Amino acid sequence: MERVSTVAISGAEEQLMLVLGQVKASKVLVPLLDISMAVCLIMSVMLFVERVYMAIVIAIVKISGRKPGTRYKCEPLQEDLEQGNLAYPMILVQIPMFNEREVYQLSIGAACCLSWPSDRLIVQVLDDSTDPAIKTMVEIECQRWASKGVNIKYEIRDNRNGYKAGALKEGLKRSYVKECNHVAIFDADFQPEPDFLHRTIPFLVHNPQIGLVQARWKIQEMSLNYHFTVEQEVGSSTYAFFGFNGTAGVWRMAAIEEAGGWKDRTTVEDMDLAIRASLKGWKFVYIGTLQVKNELPSTFKAYRYQQHRWSCGPANLFRKMLLEIIRNEKVTLWTKVHVIYSFFLVRKIIAHIVTFVFYCVVLPAAVLVPDYYIPKWGAVYIPTIITILNAISTPRSIHLVVFWIVFENVMALHRTKGTFIGLMEVGRVNEWIVTEKLGDALKIKPVDDAVKVKPAATTQQRRFKFIDRLNLLELGFGCYLLFCGCYDLIYGKYHFFIYLLLQAIAFFVMGFGYVGTFVPSSSN
Numbered sequence: 135m136e137r138v139s140t141v142a143i144s145g146a147e148e149q150l151m152l153v154l155g156q157v158k159a160s161k162v163l164v165p166l167l168d169i170s171m172a173v174c175l176i177m178s179v180m181l182f183v184e185r186v187y188m189a190i191v192i193a194i195v196k197i198s199g200r201k202p203g204t205r206y207k208c209e210p211l212q213e214d215l216e217q218g219n220l221a222y223p224m225i226l227v228q229i230p231m232f233n234e235r236e237v238y239q240l241s242i243g244a245a246c247c248l249s250w251p252s253d254r255l256i257v258q259v260l261d262d263s264t265d266p267a268i269k270t271m272v273e274i275e276c277q278r279w280a281s282k283g284v285n286i287k288y289e290i291r292d293n294r295n296g297y298k299a300g301a302l303k304e305g306l307k308r309s310y311v312k313e314c315n316h317v318a319i320f321d322a323d324f325q326p327e328p329d330f331l332h333r334t335i336p337f338l339v340h341n342p343q344i345g346l347v348q349a350r351w352k353i354q355e356m357s358l359n360y361h362f363t364v365e366q367e368v369g370s371s372t373y374a375f376f377g378f379n380g381t382a383g384v385w386r387m388a389a390i391e392e393a394g395g396w397k398d399r400t401t402v403e404d405m406d407l408a409i410r411a412s413l414k415g416w417k418f419v420y421i422g423t424l425q426v427k428n429e430l431p432s433t434f435k436a437y438r439y440q441q442h443r444w445s446c447g448p449a450n451l452f453r454k455m456l457l458e459i460i461r462n463e464k465v466t467l468w469t470k471v472h473v474i475y476s477f478f479l480v481r482k483i484i485a486h487i488v489t490f491v492f493y494c495v496v497l498p499a500a501v502l503v504p505d506y507y508i509p510k511w512g513a514v515y516i517p518t519i520i521t522i523l524n525a526i527s528t529p530r531s532i533h534l535v536v537f538w539i540v541f542e543n544v545m546a547l548h549r550t551k552g553t554f555i556g557l558m559e560v561g562r563v564n565e566w567i568v569t570e571k572l573g574d575a576l577k578i579k580p581v582d583d584a585v586k587v588k589p590a591a592t593t594q595q596r597r598f599k600f601i602d603r604l605n606l607l608e609l610g611f612g613c614y615l616l617f618c619g620c621y622d623l624i625y626g627k628y629h630f631f632i633y634l635l636l637q638a639i640a641f642f643v644m645g646f647g648y649v650g651t652f653v654p655s656s657s658n
Contacts (some may be wrong), residue, residue: 159237167499167506174492175512177484180514184480185523191368200371202419207340212333219251223315223339225331225384230301231272231322232294234550237429238272244325246279246286249332256310257286258299262294296398298380303396310332321381323429334384345389346408349382352425363422363527365481370420373472377448380404381612386405389416397477399454401564402447409455409473413462418467434605434649438548439567445549448482449556450563486553490546493517494611494637498618501630540640542647544608572616591638603647612641 154647155208194200202208212374215223227245231238259276263269269290276288289305296303302319305311316338320326326349334347348370350362369376378385380403381581390396393411431437459473497513500506521539525532555561643649 156554159401164539170496174496178512178516185520185644187367189366189523193382195371202421208336218458222251224313225255226304226314226317227257230298232262233265233268235268236321237323237456241322242275246284247328249328259288259306260305261290299396299398299403316384318384324381325427337419338386343417344419345386345411346418347384349424349426350419352427359528360524372419372467378404378408399452400447401487402444408449415464441548442552443544445486446556449553452478462608486549490550493543498615500621501618501626540637544640544644605645608641608645612638612645
């Protein structure tokens with residue numbers, strides 16, 4: 135019996151080697167792999183140069199002390215004895231929300247507690263909720279703050295046309311908004327500190343060329359932390375341009391109007407407005423020391439939808455605005471190069487594509503071809519340096535760097551898919567799914583719910599729950615990487631199996647839905 139099994143295994147091995155030998159001799163597959171490898175290596179070098187450039191700029195900024203307060207005038211505003219509170223500009227605070235049951239009180243409360251003369255501040259809640267019960271709760275909360283003397287407006291629409299961009303645009307049409315000089319925007323899960331306006335508005339008051347002041351999100355996540363501590367800082371310090379993050383920022387009303395207002399042609403209305411304003415000559419300031427508390431997506435499914443929107447939107451916007459940027463005559467050639475090459479091409483398109491295609495498709499395929507040469511400088515050294523540069527921006531999370539690498543590579547699958555959908559403008563290009571938020575729902579649990587005995591789920595219910603958790607795309611790539619890793623373990627000579635097997639495990643973990651917070655259902 136053992137002899138039969140050994141013969142069978144030996145036969146299967148010979149068949150596998152025969153197939154791989156035919157692959158190597160193929161006049162189509164190997165040249166295609168060669169082209170893919172060359173393109174991926176070129177993109178890797180482009181990304182590497184961009185990362186090193188940003189690291190150098192950040193080092194110069196840190197050493198030279200080039201902070202926003204030293205580049206621009208930002209003296210605190212003080213009450214004038216003659217003008218009184220009129221010395222303070224009129225501020226509008228917009229809070230767009232959609233069925234935000236768990237966080238509406240937090241965001242409205244934080245906005246209403248902003249330190250600013252009460253007669254120079256208007257809080258505008260833009261409620262697009264479709265759940266009547268939630269709309270009622272939000273309206274009651276607004277009435278509660280209004281009874282305390284806060285100038286708060288509760289605004290609703292008959293439709294959700296344009297989603298967030300449509301709500302913000304509609305809010306600016308109100309008659310009382312005409313007297314406002316600046317508008318601060320906070321998503322429903324953002325909670326600014328009371329001194330937020332006192333730390334941002336002076337930049338706009340003392341520097342008429344500044345159109346936007348952006349604060350940093352207070353988060354615990356490596357990729358977004360790199361975005362704020364490096365990408366936003368570099369853009370602010372060099373070209374006075376960066377993408378508006380859609381929240382935790384203050385706009386000059388004149389900048390919004392001159393740029394053409396909010397547009398809903400893509401799912402990144404914030405980036406769209408920022409680029410149009412920059413092409414009109416407005417400058418942006420990023421304040422990295424000013425952090426606004428917010429919430430990360432609570433489930434893997436919510437995070438996937440968010441990442442699709444954040445990758446598809448910029449790619450689609452690049453398609454729509456490329457010629458407009460090239461033809462613009464108000465900004466310098468170098469600013470155009472920065473926006474087109476660095477901001478869009480490398481960071482929003484190449485970074486996603488090379489991460490997934492090279493490390494999850496081309497590299498695994500290359501180990502299957504006998505004696506195929508894989509340059510270590512592209513497969514090992516460049517990604518290692520890029521990873522180190524990313525990790526340095528978040529030193530407190532450096533112990534999680536391996537988990538971050540494999541997780542980011544899985545998410546690169548969805549980012550790459552979103553990027554191509556945006557570039558080709560097909561399928562889910564304008565899909566907008568609001569990121570689910572939990573707020574304090576998991577921290578504050580009623581005693582009754584905690585002790586309530588719930589009926590056991592039936593076999594059919596458990597089966598459906600398990601199926602709902604499955605992500606077939608991730609599972610498919612997990613199988614592919616597992617096969618490539620096992621082959622390299624047995625026949626390879628470059629030890630790529632260490633990475634391939636780790637990456638396969640990551641795909642399986644996310645494919646089976648074992649990532650994210652479990653959201654208890656109210657019906658259970």
